[in-house]
Amino acid sequence: MTTVPDVPRRIETDPVAERYARGWHCLGLSDDYRDGSPHQVTAFGTKLVVWADADGEIHVLDAYCRHMGGDLTQGTVKDGNIACPFHDWRWGGDGRCKQIPYSRRVPLRARTSSWPTLDQDGMLFVWNDPEGNPPIEEQAIPRIPGATSDEWTDWHWYSIRIDGSNCREIVDNVVDMAHFFYVHYSMPTYFKNVFEGHVATQYMNGAERADVAIPSEDGAELLEIRSTASYFGPSFMIDDLVYEFDTGDFESILINCHYPIDTNSFVLQYGIIVKKPQGVSDEHAAASAKTMGDFIKTGFEQDVEIWQNKARIDNPLLCEEDGPVYQLRRWYQQFYTDVADVQAEMTDRFEFELDMTRPAEAWSREVADNVARRDEAAGAH
Amino acid sequence: MAIRTTTPGNEKADRPEVRPDVRLETAPMVPVSCESCGITVEARKSSWEQTSIQWHGDLDGCLERRAAPPPTIAGTAFRGCTALRNTLSHAVDRGALPVLTESE
Numbered sequence: 001m002t003t004v005p006d007v008p009r010r011i012e013t014d015p016v017a018e019r020y021a022r023g024w025h026c027l028g029l030s031d032d033y034r035d036g037s038p039h040q041v042t043a044f045g046t047k048l049v050v051w052a053d054a055d056g057e058i059h060v061l062d063a064y065c066r067h068m069g070g071d072l073t074q075g076t077v078k079d080g081n082i083a084c085p086f087h088d089w090r091w092g093g094d095g096r097c098k099q100i101p102y103s104r105r106v107p108l109r110a111r112t113s114s115w116p117t118l119d120q121d122g123m124l125f126v127w128n129d130p131e132g133n134p135p136i137e138e139q140a141i142p143r144i145p146g147a148t149s150d151e152w153t154d155w156h157w158y159s160i161r162i163d164g165s166n167c168r169e170i171v172d173n174v175v176d177m178a179h180f181f182y183v184h185y186s187m188p189t190y191f192k193n194v195f196e197g198h199v200a201t202q203y204m205n206g207a208e209r210a211d212v213a214i215p216s217e218d219g220a221e222l223l224e225i226r227s228t229a230s231y232f233g234p235s236f237m238i239d240d241l242v243y244e245f246d247t248g249d250f251e252s253i254l255i256n257c258h259y260p261i262d263t264n265s266f267v268l269q270y271g272i273i274v275k276k277p278q279g280v281s282d283e284h285a286a287a288s289a290k291t292m293g294d295f296i297k298t299g300f301e302q303d304v305e306i307w308q309n310k311a312r313i314d315n316p317l318l319c320e321e322d323g324p325v326y327q328l329r330r331w332y333q334q335f336y337t338d339v340a341d342v343q344a345e346m347t348d349r350f351e352f353e354l355d356m357t358r359p360a361e362a363w364s365r366e367v368a369d370n371v372a373r374r375d376e377a378a379g380a381h
Numbered sequence: 382m383a384i385r386t387t388t389p390g391n392e393k394a395d396r397p398e399v400r401p402d403v404r405l406e407t408a409p410m411v412p413v414s415c416e417s418c419g420i421t422v423e424a425r426k427s428s429w430e431q432t433s434i435q436w437h438g439d440l441d442g443c444l445e446r447r448a449a450p451p452p453t454i455a456g457t458a459f460r461g462c463t464a465l466r467n468t469l470s471h472a473v474d475r476g477a478l479p480v481l482t483e484s485e
Contacts, residue, residue: 230456355431
């Protein structure tokens, strides 16, 4: 037996890296940027200007004009370029100054920061890389067939600005099995993580909770919730989420993504599409997506409440029924490390399967108690 | 596609340390070689049902991995290797891989 000194455990906090993750970051639905006007996005500790040219192609530049520092987000789109409101300098999507109407020629080295973009499945992505390299081909965002299919609804999209938190807090959710019961009203019955390369996956099955009303289709009985969710890179998660009812499967794709505003705030976004059930009108299917999205929104809002009040902790004290927080953060570190310095341990495959016996026992009891209390309260009225 | 130059706030940072799992302090991972392909992994069992597996390097030597279907949009289709799972069970039987709940 080793003796453990009986002193209070200290919360340790490493300095937050003054850098932003390398990888694709979703800025929202691309159609929202396609109205012909410049849009402002504060991200990666700076201000970006986002606009679409006449062909609908979306471009992203640093918002400050390299001439005299004018704010391009206050400018206008002219001939597909962004024109500065200060002196009308015209910047192209490639980051080069194309024209200065009052000058015979454009000075040498008239180039600003441009972000590589990806417009895919209705979403706009930018590639951030502190080293300034082009996107890594193997880290491409997978195509989502449902997003462009008539058999699925359109995106139902949510966006929340979160102040006072670093975006690592949301990424921690990948491994945080127990919080799904306490914060998201789920009843996990199976939980496994696999990290490999730039992908971090969470397999989770869940059951209905008798003390929480999960949206259901016309009183159908919910048998199981099956979720396979992966971060592809540092910030974009695709969740293949199936609600199995006794009347059939309800299939959905949930996106959970974010981009950092700075190191102490971020924009959390999530979007949902659902497969239109057979014999159901498009309006009804869209309403289902909204109902489900709103239910998920409640859970995220409770996350936010936790994040805004919690301490950043780099030495979490874990019990055996907690997920692999340290190994997830080791995986996440690869995106904050120059490519040449990425260690094998950050990308090597790691598997963690949780024993759900004890959580299931404890939570079944708690749910039964909640139901009994509710029934008692109802009976008292 | 344009290559972006470095912007403020995106500069190179000191590499923060990657901390080891606190749970490994008292019960570290144990090397085990797969009976099927010989790949050595590190494993740890909190209970019969709870297992951590740390692989190293590329997994081409794993036969089940090679036969696994391609990844889906929601991630890898290779949840784990059954031959390795059996190997770990045998290692537990031999006493080469402790099960933490059994030693309580």
